Amino acid sequence: MSLQPVLIDGNWERSENSVDTFQAVNPAEKRDLPEIYPVSSADDVERAVAAGKEAADQLRSTSPEQIADFLTKFAENIEARAKELVKIANLETALAKEPRLASVELPRTTNQLRQAASAARDRSWCHAIIDSHTNIRSKFGPLGGAVAVFGPNNFPFAFNSCAGGDFAAAAAAGNPVIAKANTSHPGTTKIFAQAAFDASQATGLPKAMVQLIYRLKPADGFKLVSHPLIGATGFTGSKYAGVKLKEAADRAGKPIYLEMSSVNPVFVLPGALRERPSEIAEELYASCSLGAGQFCTNPGLAVVQAGEDGESFLGKVSEHFSANTPQTLLGRNGPRDIRAGIEMLTKKGAEIVTGGQEADGPGYAFQNTLLRVSGDAFLADPEALQTEAFGTVTLLVFARDTEQVKAIAGGVEGNLTGGFYTHTQGDDDDIYEQVAPVLREKVGRLLNDKMPTGVAVVPSMNHGGPYPATGHPGFTAVGIPAAMMRFCALHCYDEVRHHRLPAEIQDKNPTRNMWRLIDGSWTQKDVERE
């Protein structure tokens, strides 16, 4: 089998001075897939970044409509190749073809691209501000260099580095993208890159609008994110890798947005625990086991008060965990990493209630694992007891009393989400009022009576949160247009002659529908000058 080509500066070509090769694995059969992919050298990085910079320059004279057409055409290309994508993603990730890949994740992906197209066309995302009396005007604009996107292993479509949320957001804001494939699904990513590249050429975009490399040695990854000509980086993946990339980008003053680890605590307050334990136990298991527990918003931590209701709830949850067959994990390292996570938890005082071992079978799998720990033990080392075990692994914390529930919320690290289940008739309102404000500042999205998995792609979504969930508490990775704000710079124009202004901040509203903040009021009207 010959070496797969990279896509650099508009050419599908042999990786230059490739430093190694790798193969993807079929996790359902524990077998290498036949295709051989290159580990790119710093030469590929240099070439891609330089071409990306040139593309960014060319994009300055590209209309938002053209970018919207590209994103729409890309969505169509994906739909035309849906079968092929589903087939290879299933081979590379063991995620079910139906409903997961074909009927859930693929439509979500094309929907995101179409939302991004619509945002590009609408232009309101650029937050035009016009102060007519001073003639100072500002808007957000692209970064002037390509955006590097590192995608995660767990959403081969919706978070794919060459088709997912970061790709859509970066492109819609007018930036070229350099996709660094997740090494667990290079074949899937290659098809996306083909579909995206074809769409870019069909709509007249620069030839380096979309570029693809598959893998980099860490040092070359650092080069990419800190390169003087790179615009920014979007990364979704492990905290281990994310923190190192962040350090490299930070040192160079380059923006980097990371989505790293999160245990997404769920607090089941006493009234709810008494009122509907079976229902909540079922919901908890369903959420914990989605995608074999490999979701960013997987609830890895649940908190209840100690006592009979808590023990009974534990029993119910445990039944679900032990009654259900473990699903295949995304890759070879899955069982090892889960075991390491569980070992850290048990070392710090957690006890295994059910599960705890690698599961037998043809594929990589690990038993559904439920653990328990006392509030005292949790508070003795909250950081260690929030170790993320990326699988169907949940730690139930038994708090002594309300004060301790509050203390546990205070010990929670930055997370993507945090939630409360409370009594429907208000029995938990007092406790809620004490604990919710503490949790509020630790999480990006606060939920009521709802598990955290399932991230709606809507403008109000925040798929973000304080460090170490992400690298900055003010940005979201999901939700159009908010997610686009990561990939742009604030551009102010002071007394710039009117005909030289970007259309979005000229007197006339360029789309008639675009929202602009003119002299302090949001309006779709033109600027009225005295």
Next chain:
Amino acid sequence: MSLQPVLIDGNWERSENSVDTFQAVNPAEKRDLPEIYPVSSADDVERAVAAGKEAADQLRSTSPEQIADFLTKFAENIEARAKELVKIANLETALAKEPRLASVELPRTTNQLRQAASAARDRSWCHAIIDSHTNIRSKFGPLGGAVAVFGPNNFPFAFNSCAGGDFAAAAAAGNPVIAKANTSHPGTTKIFAQAAFDASQATGLPKAMVQLIYRLKPADGFKLVSHPLIGATGFTGSKYAGVKLKEAADRAGKPIYLEMSSVNPVFVLPGALRERPSEIAEELYASCSLGAGQFCTNPGLAVVQAGEDGESFLGKVSEHFSANTPQTLLGRNGPRDIRAGIEMLTKKGAEIVTGGQEADGPGYAFQNTLLRVSGDAFLADPEALQTEAFGTVTLLVFARDTEQVKAIAGGVEGNLTGGFYTHTQGDDDDIYEQVAPVLREKVGRLLNDKMPTGVAVVPSMNHGGPYPATGHPGFTAVGIPAAMMRFCALHCYDEVRHHRLPAEIQDKNPTRNMWRLIDGSWTQKDVERE
């Protein structure tokens, strides 16, 4: 003279385990001022951060109106103590009492505080987004810990760590502030801290809403900005100190916003150079010499095309530089730092046209200094030739041709501003079209036919720019409400019961005037639910 007290957790008290002391200097007389200030230890940092966290918790139940009242009352307290403030700031900085301190900077400062009060009251800044069909709602909210503010030496009022733009923005967004005084004007900062603290107590805010320390050893500064309980940091000052603080904050995943160095290039295109050289030369000198050249937006770099017009322009600028008496600098290190900057420039090929020496007289001063360099020499080491000499020092670059003008724009680092002077009848439009897009992405604010000094405090302002002008290209340090966005986190509420939602995202518009993005449209109406 006894040691001046710090303000920690509501008490004016002796610095705990202070590691050293210092005195401010009267730069007009090169003499130490009598008051003795402590260099705080890590103990003061710990106490202030802990108290700040407690204050942040208390602020959760403080209404925006109360915060607005505080900011308004603070502005009134400043006005009541204006004479005192002007007197001590003049002693500590040698800036003129009139018009600069009393009639320009003080009103700007109180105006900023009142704008911040108005933004807090209006609430539109929090960018409420409501998607009624999914019942997901989001808004920006405070960070949950105090904001540390490091102010610069050059604006003792308007950028004061305890009264200036960062203070106003952080407080209006609902955060307590820990002010780290600029060590050149500790006495000025102390009066602001008194006025702010008094206002905070008169309006019922937490006792640690405002805290003050005067100076820290570098290691303790790193502790402050990276502390687990700190919310974020706003820093205005040198690149040397800023980069080190950034590294400490970044490593801890704590947001830090920096305004560091900027040479604010001004491109005078050939038509303008031919059309109105005297006028532009006069404007350039006026802008260069404002505040003895110690403005963040001081034009330290001007670019013209080589030839007769350029030489004649140089002559005119040089006349202004040599005809005017140097003003007193802000402090003891001024002459030394300017000399070091000039040495770097001349080492790399710049020639001194006029000035170049420390000026005689009773105060710290340096001759107005104009330098020249060829475009070739500039492009051989653009970074070194953008060394900021913080004074009335400007380097005129002579570009060979239009191509080289464009190359010079490409060699410009991240800057706060960049501007063009062009022919009034359009003779320069071709060149502008080639060069402006290149400069656009290097600067936060792009100007036409206007010098960069003079930063209007309006919503559309961007006092920011790509690294190393600041640490992130998406944020501004001036302009309300935009500057507030640095000091908040994105808070999403997913199916949170209606009575538990913050007022800003409940169905009813809490102020009737607040702008909210409901189902994709900006409106001041209530949510209409089917």
